[in-house]
Amino acid sequence: MRENLAVVLLSGGMDSCVTAAIAREFYELALLHANYRQRTESRELKAFNDIATYYGVPKERRLIIDMGYLGALGGSSLTDKNIEVPQTVHSEASERQAELPVRGIPSTYVPFRNTHLLMTAVSWAEVIGAEKVFIGAVEEDSPGYPDCRVLYYKVFNKLVEVGTKPQTRITVETPLIQLKKWEIVKRGISLGAPFHLSWSCYQREDKACGLCHSCVQRLKAFSEAGYKDPIPYEELKSLRA
């Protein structure tokens, strides 16, 4: 019987799906999903609820928060419809799209996004008495994201320590942070993570596009791990050897 509670940030993608699978080995789950009005939000929300149901998480331990104000801030192709989502498939056009205004930082970067998500998770954790917050951040997977690094989480945990009530003992856990993408797939498989319910595509909601950065990373991860990704893809001919 697991008595302690952990908040898991569950976007609905493969990393957060595996993170939930890891967290539930030791904790009762409370699942937090942020709607920051990304293009594929309704599909991601479905993935969130499907995974929550799969793990038997009751409604009162699911929280969906509207962080639409992040969209109002602008600055990211995931929320700003005037910026095109870069595609990884090579073409002169996509290479031009990939020319970033700031070296090394993808245009899909939402300033300080993980920090916003974590803040909210910590606040909720404090309210419901959870002792852990799990986030599926992956350093290697997102080398350009400043808030996906080990050092960042170390400082963040220090901030939680000094910024919450003295009796609050919440720490943020990042079980995937130093794993390779294919290792995450293997870990998920070994824990029975419901990959078939997850969603990673940045662009489409019916079938995954297979072309956006997120799809390409996911397909590569499954391929390297030696498993078939169970979700449907639209354009796989050129990608499956």
Added chain:
Amino acid sequence: MRENLAVVLLSGGMDSCVTAAIAREFYELALLHANYRQRTESRELKAFNDIATYYGVPKERRLIIDMGYLGALGGSSLTDKNIEVPQTVHSEASERQAELPVRGIPSTYVPFRNTHLLMTAVSWAEVIGAEKVFIGAVEEDSPGYPDCRVLYYKVFNKLVEVGTKPQTRITVETPLIQLKKWEIVKRGISLGAPFHLSWSCYQREDKACGLCHSCVQRLKAFSEAGYKDPIPYEELKSLRA
């Protein structure tokens, strides 16, 4: 001519009003107001806009963000209508209200609230190219708020350093943090801060109640500084000697 831009968190209260007056000595202002669905939000928003207009801040450098999801988290009397706002005027009833579930932390505490506000301010600052974020946090004024302490801001600035793009050089400034409340009034008077446009009451929107913790602190501060608070109050007979 001030060329550099600073984001100022402007709730509309006396502290943020003085903070704006300080920031504009050196910076062009960009003003951020958070609606987290507090009881007196519409009055605070008016104060925000009045102060912004007073300082000639154009619409495109005013940002009002909906942080209503903080209300959804619960846990504070400022957002949760099931928790009564404690009053400072002594009575047996108010003393019972003031019995806090957690020692030393007021029930008006929103978990990690300043962190949410700061995050958003830093994200906006990054997008618009501002180099400073000003917040009118006051340590002595809010001894029970973990995120109103000097140490907290030190750690927060470290988080900004590691959590944003390498070329981002944003720091959070807390010019009031070690001032006493009456010193803030004096500083504001000397800078011509528009106190008459500010609003501090937690409970009422027409006239300030004069009874809630925020009103009592404000009245005491003006009294100790030797000035008359220019905003209208409802119940002042028992408070003005």
